[in-house]
Amino acid sequence: MEETVCIVTFPTTAGAMAMEKCCRAEARPGRLIPVPRSVTAGCGMCWMAPKDSREALEELVVRRKIQIDGIYDMAAPR
Amino acid sequence: MIYLDNSATTRPKPPAVGRAILAALEGFGNSGRGAHDEALTAARTIYDAREKLAALFGCNRPERVCFAQNSTEALNAAIAGLFAPGDHVISTDREHNSVLRPLYRLRAQGGEVDFVPADRHGQIDYADFEKLLRPNTKGVVCTHASNLTGDVTDIVRVGNFCRTHGLTFVLDASQTAGLLPIDMAAQGMDVVCFTGHKSLYGPQGTGGLCVGEGVELRPFKVGGTGVQSFSEIQPMEYPTRMEAGTLNGHGIAGLSAALDWLNETGVDSIRAHDCALARRFYESVKDLLGVTVYGDFSSEVRAPIVTLNLGERDSAMVSDELERRFYIATRPGAHCAPRLHRALGTEEQGAVRFSFGYFNTEAETDEAVAAVKTLAEEL
Numbered sequence: 001m002e003e004t005v006c007i008v009t010f011p012t013t014a015g016a017m018a019m020e021k022c023c024r025a026e027a028r029p030g031r032l033i034p035v036p037r038s039v040t041a042g043c044g045m046c047w048m049a050p051k052d053s054r055e056a057l058e059e060l061v062v063r064r065k066i067q068i069d070g071i072y073d074m075a076a077p078r
Numbered sequence: 079m080i081y082l083d084n085s086a087t088t089r090p091k092p093p094a095v096g097r098a099i100l101a102a103l104e105g106f107g108n109s110g111r112g113a114h115d116e117a118l119t120a121a122r123t124i125y126d127a128r129e130k131l132a133a134l135f136g137c138n139r140p141e142r143v144c145f146a147q148n149s150t151e152a153l154n155a156a157i158a159g160l161f162a163p164g165d166h167v168i169s170t171d172r173e174h175n176s177v178l179r180p181l182y183r184l185r186a187q188g189g190e191v192d193f194v195p196a197d198r199h200g201q202i203d204y205a206d207f208e209k210l211l212r213p214n215t216k217g218v219v220c221t222h223a224s225n226l227t228g229d230v231t232d233i234v235r236v237g238n239f240c241r242t243h244g245l246t247f248v249l250d251a252s253q254t255a256g257l258l259p260i261d262m263a264a265q266g267m268d269v270v271c272f273t274g275h276k277s278l279y280g281p282q283g284t285g286g287l288c289v290g291e292g293v294e295l296r297p298f299k300v301g302g303t304g305v306q307s308f309s310e311i312q313p314m315e316y317p318t319r320m321e322a323g324t325l326n327g328h329g330i331a332g333l334s335a336a337l338d339w340l341n342e343t344g345v346d347s348i349r350a351h352d353c354a355l356a357r358r359f360y361e362s363v364k365d366l367l368g369v370t371v372y373g374d375f376s377s378e379v380r381a382p383i384v385t386l387n388l389g390e391r392d393s394a395m396v397s398d399e400l401e402r403r404f405y406i407a408t409r410p411g412a413h414c415a416p417r418l419h420r421a422l423g424t425e426e427q428g429a430v431r432f433s434f435g436y437f438n439t440e441a442e443t444d445e446a447v448a449a450v451k452t453l454a455e456e457l
Contacts, residue, residue: 011313014128018125043307
């Protein structure tokens with residue numbers, strides 16, 4: 001079965017940095033990767049985390065006031 | 079060499095600053111360009127610096143700390159980004175050309191600008207802000223401390239004036255960032271422009287602007303951002319809105335190390351040290367025959383600057399003699415502050431500025447006093 005992941009995209013690099021810092025501080029799984037073109041045809045980086053972390057990430061983004069573009073569930077990019 | 083030109087740039091820098099720059103030169107990729115470890119190392123360091131600066135200036139959000147090359151670029155971005163033809167802006171005679179020239183350009187483009195006048199002692203009357211108010215007044219741009227006299231502006235008073243009348247308050251903190259307390263939220267500033275290489279003790283080529291909540295600036299530069307590449311316009315989210323092109327990541331790494339040093343040493347301790355030396359110098363030279371000191375020394379809240387002239391001597395020649403004969407580095411001339419020199423009556427003579435930093439000592443200060451005494455006796 002194809003693995004699915006949660007992807008969080010950001011309008012700025014600073015937003016991605018804030019995300020990584022907050023996730024590290026709260027021991028949340030995930031890492032920054034280049035944004036897959038299936039998500040957006042731009043460049044930049046996104047946060048990739050296990051699919052089951054979506055709810056926790058949505059809560060964290062609101063609580064820590066992190067600027068994001070969107071949160072997506074998708075097949076793990078290859 | 080006794081270096082007393084710290085208001086031009088602090089020297090030396092804390093050793094950790096050079097180490098951080100070297101490590102960055104060897105290790106950094108380009109922040110926001112790719113997600114490999116080298117790019118992320120740069121991006122993390124830059125973001126850390128934003129957090130430290132936001133905390134230092136009472137800026138609500140680290141992403142509202144936007145980097146620039148220096149105060150001048152930040153002030154250009156703030157003034158061009160906030161005001162338009164038809165707008166009226168109030169400033170003061172105490173400003174540096176980094177404020178004056180962007181305002182003169184605004185005026186040439188159809189804006190209106192008035193300056194709170196300085197008297198022959200370099201002092202301003204805060205009641206004049208009210209007198210200059212017009213229906214189309216949009217903002218106030220002023221310095222926190224004069225780079226010529228070290229006199230400090232009462233920013234709480236100016237902030238209250240701006241809040242009362244719904245004006246945008248842009249502060250030039252070139253001489254005070256890292257030296258005097260700055261709290262944007264508490265003191266009512268909308269934009270704080272700073273440089274990294276003066277009292278923040280970072281490298282040249284670093285600086286920026288902190289943008290308050292609700293303040294909308296038009297982008298000053300547009301270009302590559304590493305994000306939203308297919309958009310034809312500059313991304314409007316801060317800090318990217320104000321940052322086009324590769325940042326000075328190596329310099330910002332040095333600035334970040336300088337901010338650590340600043341926080342460990344303490345802004346209050348640095349100010350107490352620097353101002354004690356400036357006061358020691360001032361008290362020793364102010365009554366010498368032939369010496370004229372400029373500025374208001376009745377207040378203890380000052381930038382650590384003592385500016386003087388010796389008789390009618392050309393300030394450039396005095397500064398040159400201080401260097402050649404006494405090995406003391408000072409700054410003569412106009413200091414990019416033409417309106418204040420006119421007010422002080424020193425347009426022709428200029429003035430010699432002695433400015434003190436954390437790495438100066440009492441012994442160096444006393445040597446400078448002795449040099450001024452010698453030159454005064456020779457008048």
